[in-house]
Amino acid sequence: MDENKLKFNSKVIHGGQQPDKAYGAVAAPIYQTSTFAQSSPGQNQGYEYSRVSNPTRTALENALISIEDGTFAMAFASGVAAIDAVLRLLNAGDEVIVINDLYGGSYRLFTKVFERYNIVFHFVSMDEVSNIEKCISSKTKLVWIETPTNPLLTIVDIKMIAQITKKNNLLLAVDNTFASPYLQQPLNLGADIVMHSVSKYISGHSDVILGAVIVNDKEIADKLFFIQKSTGAIAGPMDSFLALRGLKTLHVRMQRHCENATTIAHYLRNNDKVEKVYWPGFESHPNHKIAKKQMRDFGGVISFVPKGGNYNDAVKIVETLKLFALADSLGGVESLVGHPASMSHGSIPKEEREKVGIVDGLIRLSVGIEDVEDLIVDLDKALKIV
Numbered sequence: 022m023d024e025n026k027l028k029f030n031s032k033v034i035h036g037g038q039q040p041d042k043a044y045g046a047v048a049a050p051i052y053q054t055s056t057f058a059q060s061s062p063g064q065n066q067g068y069e070y071s072r073v074s075n076p077t078r079t080a081l082e083n084a085l086i087s088i089e090d091g092t093f094a095m096a097f098a099s100g101v102a103a104i105d106a107v108l109r110l111l112n113a114g115d116e117v118i119v120i121n122d123l124y125g126g127s128y129r130l131f132t133k134v135f136e137r138y139n140i141v142f143h144f145v146s147m148d149e150v151s152n153i154e155k156c157i158s159s160k161t162k163l164v165w166i167e168t169p170t171n172p173l174l175t176i177v178d179i180k181m182i183a184q185i186t187k188k189n190n191l192l193l194a195v196d197n198t199f200a201s202p203y204l205q206q207p208l209n210l211g212a213d214i215v216m217h218s219v220s221k222y223i224s225g226h227s228d229v230i231l232g233a234v235i236v237n238d239k240e241i242a243d244k245l246f247f248i249q250k251s252t253g254a255i256a257g258p259m260d261s262f263l264a265l266r267g268l269k270t271l272h273v274r275m276q277r278h279c280e281n282a283t284t285i286a287h288y289l290r291n292n293d294k295v296e297k298v299y300w301p302g303f304e305s306h307p308n309h310k311i312a313k314k315q316m317r318d319f320g321g322v323i324s325f326v327p328k329g330g331n332y333n334d335a336v337k338i339v340e341t342l343k344l345f346a347l348a349d350s351l352g353g354v355e356s357l358v359g360h361p362a363s364m365s366h367g368s369i370p371k372e373e374r375e376k377v378g379i380v381d382g383l384i385r386l387s388v389g390i391e392d393v394e395d396l397i398v399d400l401d402k403a404l405k406i407v
């Protein structure tokens with residue numbers, strides 16, 4: 022069977038997977054071992070030490086390659102460890118152009134860690150691709166984007182940005198965490214590097230922290246493999262197993278996340294206690310056309326500002342919600358709610374935050390796959406409070 026001919030849902034289940042060589046186990050066994058016996062020095066069965074590689078991690082990496090339509094993958098101990106590895110492709114003095122509406126942890130890693138090693142970051146709005154071109158110098162090496170962004174769900178045109186990066190000989194890296202490969206596959210749109218916080222939609226059950234990078238180019242892959250084994254932030258066998266187990270239902274979960282989010286976005290828009298709803302499925306969303314062209318559906322995350330939009334009301338609402346657990350993270354089967362100004366984006370200075378629209382009243386929902394009617398009852402009760 023030519024695996025490349027499989028459609029997405031079949032790839033999620035079968036892509037890159039074979040029954041285990043030892044006993045034919047259908048589920049990838051957890052090879053909880055640090056090392057592998059050699060018959061003679063240097064003679065092994067493909068594995069020597071688990072920091073370098075481990076069969077359970079390989080099984081996950083092969084599945085990730087398949088669903089992102091890539092060629093090489095590396096699984097890391099966390100999403101930020103995956104980002105860290107990509108940034109280590111650079112040298113001191115190199116410059117990076119970054120989308121300004123960025124995951125808080127990425128912002129912290131770039132500005133508080135890598136700036137100390139003389140990597141220079143330019144944060145720009147990418148609504149206009151000319152903003153990127155204006156920042157390009159001979160020192161620019163990488164463009165880093167997220168789409169949809171967190172938490173304002175801005176969508177940028179990956180294909181169009183890839184044309185600019187190709188023309189200028191830059192790498193384009195896409196944090197594809199919010200979309201997941203079910204909604205978009207950035208390598209097919211011209212990106213060089215796809216990064217995931219696998220902790221979110223791909224694992225999908227809020228029970229593992231894991232990250233990944235997927236690429237097509239062998240030279241970039243070899244550098245990343247070298248960085249991975251040299252710096253050591255690898256995904257362990259148990260976590261790789263959990264991520265792989267979760268991954269196999271990505272398509273059915275995403276379908277329901279998107280359906281439920283569609284219903285809730287419309288409910289919120291029609292609620293007179295709500296001032297503003299951010300969701301790329303609305304025709305009035307500034308990037309709706311790109312979202313429609315680039316993504317299969319509009320995703321499971323919605324942000325909104327209650328009427329009046331003040332800090333205390335937002336806190337009251339997130340405290341009152343019951344089915345939506347108040348917690349960092351997203352992409353699990355259970356619905357979660359977050360308050361970006363005090364939680365995920367707390368490390369970004371208030372002026373910086375508000376410049377891009379992350380106001381004190383903003384609330385972010387990760388819509389789960391429960392019965393949507395129950396989720397709406399929960400929201401209705403909480404919104405009555407303000």
Ligand SMILES: *Cc1c(COP(=O)(O)O)cnc(C)c1O
Binds near residue numbers: 218230
């Ligand atoms: C969670 C997240 C990360 C970081 O991933 P971890 O697995 O928590 O280290 C990076 N980017 C985005 C968009 C995220 O949501």
